[in-house]
Amino acid sequence: MEIVFVSAEVAPFSKVGGLADVASALPKALRMLGHRVLVCSPLYRGIRPEEHSLARRLSRLEVRVGQRTFAVEVHEGKLASGVEVAFFGVPGLLDRAVYGEPGGEPYPDNHVRFAVLCRAALELCRGRERPVDVFHAHEWTTALVPLYLRNEYSGDRRVGGAHTVFTIHNLAYQGIYPKEAMLELGIPWELWTPDGVEFYEKLNLLKAGIVSSERLTTVSPTYARQILTTEHGHGLDGLLRLRRDALAGILNGIDYSVWNPATDPALPARYDAEDPGGKLRCKAELQRVLALPVRPEAPVMGVVSRLVHQKGFDLFGEIATRVLRQDVQLVVLGEGDPALRAMFEDLRKRFPERVAVRSGYDDRLAHLIMAGSDLYLMPSRFEPSGLTQMYAMRYGAVPIVRRTGGLADTVVDCDASGTSGTGFAFETFEPAALYGAIGRAVALFHDRAAFIQVMRRAMRLDHSWDRSARMYDQIYRELAAADDDR
Numbered sequence: 001m002e003i004v005f006v007s008a009e010v011a012p013f014s015k016v017g018g019l020a021d022v023a024s025a026l027p028k029a030l031r032m033l034g035h036r037v038l039v040c041s042p043l044y045r046g047i048r049p050e051e052h053s054l055a056r057r058l059s060r061l062e063v064r065v066g067q068r069t070f071a072v073e074v075h076e077g078k079l080a081s082g083v084e085v086a087f088f089g090v091p092g093l094l095d096r097a098v099y100g101e102p103g104g105e106p107y108p109d110n111h112v113r114f115a116v117l118c119r120a121a122l123e124l125c126r127g128r129e130r131p132v133d134v135f136h137a138h139e140w141t142t143a144l145v146p147l148y149l150r151n152e153y154s155g156d157r158r159v160g161g162a163h164t165v166f167t168i169h170n171l172a173y174q175g176i177y178p179k180e181a182m183l184e185l186g187i188p189w190e191l192w193t194p195d196g197v198e199f200y201e202k203l204n205l206l207k208a209g210i211v212s213s214e215r216l217t218t219v220s221p222t223y224a225r226q227i228l229t230t231e232h233g234h235g236l237d238g239l240l241r242l243r244r245d246a247l248a249g250i251l252n253g254i255d256y257s258v259w260n261p262a263t264d265p266a267l268p269a270r271y272d273a274e275d276p277g278g279k280l281r282c283k284a285e286l287q288r289v290l291a292l293p294v295r296p297e298a299p300v301m302g303v304v305s306r307l308v309h310q311k312g313f314d315l316f317g318e319i320a321t322r323v324l325r326q327d328v329q330l331v332v333l334g335e336g337d338p339a340l341r342a343m344f345e346d347l348r349k350r351f352p353e354r355v356a357v358r359s360g361y362d363d364r365l366a367h368l369i370m371a372g373s374d375l376y377l378m379p380s381r382f383e384p385s386g387l388t389q390m391y392a393m394r395y396g397a398v399p400i401v402r403r404t405g406g407l408a409d410t411v412v413d414c415d416a417s418g419t420s421g422t423g424f425a426f427e428t429f430e431p432a433a434l435y436g437a438i439g440r441a442v443a444l445f446h447d448r449a450a451f452i453q454v455m456r457r458a459m460r461l462d463h464s465w466d467r468s469a470r471m472y473d474q475i476y477r478e479l480a481a482a483d484d485d486r
Helices: 018-032 110-126 144-152 179-184 206-212 221-226 236-243 278-289 313-324 338-350 363-372 388-394 405-410 431-445 447-458 466-485
Strands: 001-005 036-042 061-063 068-076 085-087 134-138 161-167 203-204 214-218 248-251 301-307 329-336 355-360 377-379 396-404 425-426
Touching: 001 018, 001 110, 001 396, 018 036, 018 134, 036 110, 061 110, 085 110, 110 134, 110 144, 110 179, 134 144, 134 466, 144 161, 144 206, 161 206, 161 329, 161 466, 179 203, 203 206, 206 236, 214 466, 221 248, 221 405, 248 377, 278 301, 278 363, 301 313, 301 338, 301 388, 313 329, 313 338, 313 431, 329 338, 329 363, 338 355, 363 388, 363 447, 377 388, 377 431, 388 396, 388 405, 388 447, 396 405, 396 431, 396 447, 425 431
Parallel strands: 001 036, 001 134, 036 085, 134 161, 161 214, 214 248, 301 329, 301 377, 329 355, 377 396, 396 425
Antiparallel strands: 061 068, 068 085
């Protein structure tokens, strides 16, 4: 089948969160199943075409969004996996950071930026040799792909017969704009209804994707159930319950060609579940790089994350002093909410021999943190899927998580002796519950034989994309089979 992914992020070119990894790894897995996949994404300012062997088309695409027409440059190439990629460039519009300047607010014209992405993907595919079988859009940023396709391209011989799949990675991010954005984006006014794109007198782009797509997916089975509830539905639970039969929860996977301590070039020593000895060298290197005392007997607790409300680090802040008065080291790599960054910086100043903090995202350091940490902290309020807990387990960093969403689907709570389980989970979002989980983890760390047993059990888990890709493949085939039945 000819499948086109449209995504605001794709690793290794652009990355803010797990979406980038999914947009790279899932197409790779689908290609292994025999599909042809094209990934479309913006050409942000940090992407240098010459470094990635991207070839610029001589002619530009004329892309109309609302009353404006944009001349869009197209740069084409391939991922390391052989998957085709197309990047769209518009000076002054797309050649910025992904969503907003680091540490700042999102760009106010993001709705226009990502509408250009959606329209450019459709226009590009109109000129390709083979008709598209499936457009697979991700998040609110590409939700206009199914809407534009259904309303304006139904008669086109290259794209008009394509089916649509829309994946919700995080329902909290919806792309809500004033009513006037309808004109800016060229959305027909007949869709301005409670059953369409209207949401409390505003335009909701995520809702546009939900109502316009044939099939909906989200990124874990538990999260698929949670978003049907008032607590986790963010105002869209009623609509999602109406579309329950079209919704599937498919757990994200990880790419073991990228996240594998046995082959990882970022590490000073390689190791695996059968021979984990190299992990001690990685821990010492992490402590050295971050200027912490090199002490193998002190458990290192790692964090690689966006520092946002969802991730629950304010909960850790309430107990951090009590935790760090114990013999525990904390390493943090992340960017986001200034208040959370300030919280971690304050801890670093108060506990300079126990806390290290790095801002932004550093891919090499992220790998070293996974390899050098004994424990991995993820106390999320909600977590649609989560990828870093799966990376952590593969690298032998035993996760401490709240039992929600994809964390509930991937981490099994340990018993006191460590004879079962792959991590430490707590239920209620309360300081005492998190403190108890950290306490259990630190206690088991000092029982080395039991802790290594848990670590090896976690490292042996299979979270590869193969099973998940086959579930997406099944959805695509069901859509195609419906054509045959007509």
